[in-house]
Amino acid sequence: MEKKPLVVVNGLVRKDAIAYLKEHVDVRQWTEKTVMPRETLKEWLVDADGLWCVRPLDVDGDLVKNAPNLKVIAQAAVGYDNVKIDELTAAGIPYGNTPGVLNETVAELAFTLIATASRRILENANFVKEGRWAQRPSNIKGFDLSRRTLGIIGMGAIGVSISRRARAFGMTVVYHNRNQRIDDKIHKTTYMELDDLLATSDVVCVMAPLTDETYHMCDEAFFKKMKNTALFVNVGRGPIVDTDALINALKTGEIDYAALDVTDPEPLPADHPLLDVENCLIVPHIGSYTDRTRYDMSILTADNIIAGVHKKPLKTCVNE
Numbered sequence: 612m613e614k615k616p617l618v619v620v621n622g623l624v625r626k627d628a629i630a631y632l633k634e635h636v637d638v639r640q641w642t643e644k645t646v647m648p649r650e651t652l653k654e655w656l657v658d659a660d661g662l663w664c665v666r667p668l669d670v671d672g673d674l675v676k677n678a679p680n681l682k683v684i685a686q687a688a689v690g691y692d693n694v695k696i697d698e699l700t701a702a703g704i705p706y707g708n709t710p711g712v713l714n715e716t717v718a719e720l721a722f723t724l725i726a727t728a729s730r731r732i733l734e735n736a737n738f739v740k741e742g743r744w745a746q747r748p749s750n751i752k753g754f755d756l757s758r759r760t761l762g763i764i765g766m767g768a769i770g771v772s773i774s775r776r777a778r779a780f781g782m783t784v785v786y787h788n789r790n791q792r793i794d795d796k797i798h799k800t801t802y803m804e805l806d807d808l809l810a811t812s813d814v815v816c817v818m819a820p821l822t823d824e825t826y827h828m829c830d831e832a833f834f835k836k837m838k839n840t841a842l843f844v845n846v847g848r849g850p851i852v853d854t855d856a857l858i859n860a861l862k863t864g865e866i867d868y869a870a871l872d873v874t875d876p877e878p879l880p881a882d883h884p885l886l887d888v889e890n891c892l893i894v895p896h897i898g899s900y901t902d903r904t905r906y907d908m909s910i911l912t913a914d915n916i917i918a919g920v921h922k923k924p925l926k927t928c929v930n931e
């Protein structure tokens with residue numbers, strides 16, 4: 612019987628996706644709850660045909676240098692800031708991500724954060740839960756979204772999905788992007804330079820990928836340019852924000868409130884100063900975290916790997 616290709620999975624992923632993968636390939640999976648040691652992973656990769664990578668893992672030329680048979684690497688995420696794409700390309704290894712299938716889900720989470728923060732839902736709900744309905748202070752008022760301006764930084768497909776939701780709430784949508792989009796008329800969105808967007812927006816939502824260019828883009832000067840009444844939302848990547856600058860901006864009233872799906876670091880340690888900031892709502896990187904979407908992302912990852920080990924084009928390849 613012909614030997615099946617061998618795929619290494621360096622961490623825990625959904626059982627149904629592993630079962631699907633096993634219909635096509637042999638799987639060697641790290642099933643401990645601890646992070647797989649990098650050196651062990653390198654040893655496992657020596658005779659592997661594919662790698663399903665699970666964060667935290669830096670994927671680079673060094674990881675794959677002793678993996679002569681490796682034909683594909685894929686990860687169940689649209690973002691690939693932990694992957695040195697150029698080094699994989701130089702090694703002749705295609706890398707597959709999961710664009711498309713999570714757009715609406717991430718946009719729903721982004722807009723949920725905006726709506727929750729704008730009406731201070733958590734603070735108000737806590738008063739009720741604690742039996743202190745009548746004692747809630749009058750300054751926990753929240754603000755309307757209608758007739759306000761949402762500024763989206765990073766206007767890809769997810770940004771467009773967020774803009775549709777914002778317009779349904781009566782918001783005006785402006786955005787900043789590397790390039791102005793050609794479909795502004797269709798989406799009723801307006802391109803702005805970053806400084807203009809910061810000065811104009813009541814809600815600033817970061818949806819950009821993490822790159823050398825966007826690392827710490829949201830720094831002290833950035834927050835100073837925002838309105839004092841503004842809400843800051845990050846659904847992109849934690850390190851786009853200089854966390855110390857954000858804490859300072861929130862504490863000094865430079866901005867009014869923040870709602871974060873992503874932080875730097877992740878996970879946030881229990882004694883991290885961001886956790887002491889009252890006007891900051893944080894959820895643990897759950898942008899794509901619904902059962903259906905995680906299933907779709909996992910099956911797409913498996914499909915990319917199955918195609919790659921058979922030297923076929925990936926469904927969604929970053930470096931084709």
Ligand code: DGY
Pocket residue numbers: 687688689690691713896897898899900
């Ligand atoms: C992504 O796909 O990059 C998301 O951040 C994962 O939830």
